[in-house]
Amino acid sequence: MTRTCLQVSHEVHIDAPVRHVWRTLTEDLTTWWHTVSRRGSHEASLDAFVGGQLLEGGGSGRRGGPVWGTVTGLCETRYLEMCGRMDLPAGVRGFLEVDLDGTASGTSLRITHRASGPWEATRWALATSGWALTAGTLRDVVEGRPA
Template sequence: MVNEDLVEVFKALSHPIRIDILDHLKSQPLTTSELSEKYDVSRYATMKHLAVLVEANLVLIRRKGRLRVNYLNVIPLQELYNRWVSKYEAPHANSLLTIKKLVEGREGNRMEQTKEIKMGTFQIEQDIVIQAKIETVFKAITEDISSWWHFRVGDKESQLIFEPHLGGRFYEDWGNGEGTLWGTVTYFKRNDEIRLNGLLGMSGAVNSSYSYKLIEDGEKTILQLSHQAVGILEPHWEEAHRHGWNELLQENLKKFIEQK
């Protein structure tokens, strides 16, 4: 994160309404009208606050027909955390938190067993700015995926293969005809967009799709990730995938391309 971007983030976080907006968007994406109804200020004032958050890349706008839907983008906050917090965490404090979560998790599991299984949904939107041309980013996604996609279901020696065409597979090859399917390409436009259907670590009655949209911005490329899932979802899956995408794209893919 360059210092100019950092200034925009701190500016965005300097007003209580803007912090409150981020808290609301953490729970779920909301339209501008839905956010306006939560505050005793005019719609115009709410839109001005949203504009500051968008400028800092903390909020992403996706249009659905005539609606403007606002999504939390966690990447700038994760960068702040990586720069100032993560390096100074006390190991013993982290261990205590782990124990606390473990105990609370056991109690929660007892309660959870009495609840009905329910349908759920989530949508993750992230924008990653990469200092490279579109062609370079597209090649890294389709041809060099084993170099930065470090998640594996099998052992670390398994190979990741992306077949760059409509109907192609993105899969993990364990050898001897064994492996696992990460996704199937449903839309493929070179140097523009790729869409896939795939469970991405989830299991059971779930429909999951994700896409990469590339936008040229001078010498930079904006990679827009969109991931939707609907079905019988475990409570932790949304947060796990949000963190996983940030790690894969912001930390791994971006560094892989920019440090070549």
């Protein structure tokens, strides 16, 4: 392993108002959550305030899973920022930004993930495809398609 940096950004258009996308993003995580978790979890909960935590797992809506990240910035219905372990290997730090912009026909969603530290190249590739899948799944859920 060598010390390396990753920045991945994915943008999708969602045919829904910003407030509906924000609500799904922050309150209905179990409907769209998809990570490259080593634990295989597809459930999460978010405390949507600065200092709040994104917890992964727990099962059936229970809290208490591992801390995936801490909310470090938030502008309701517009911007969410988190820093933390994000299921990355020891010594790797992650930073996540989610931007929402209202458009005439819905919402533009952009997810940007940055990470740095010693990590194998194959894992970086999985993170890249994982965020594309996550953005697409969130879009599909908000638009009423099966996830």
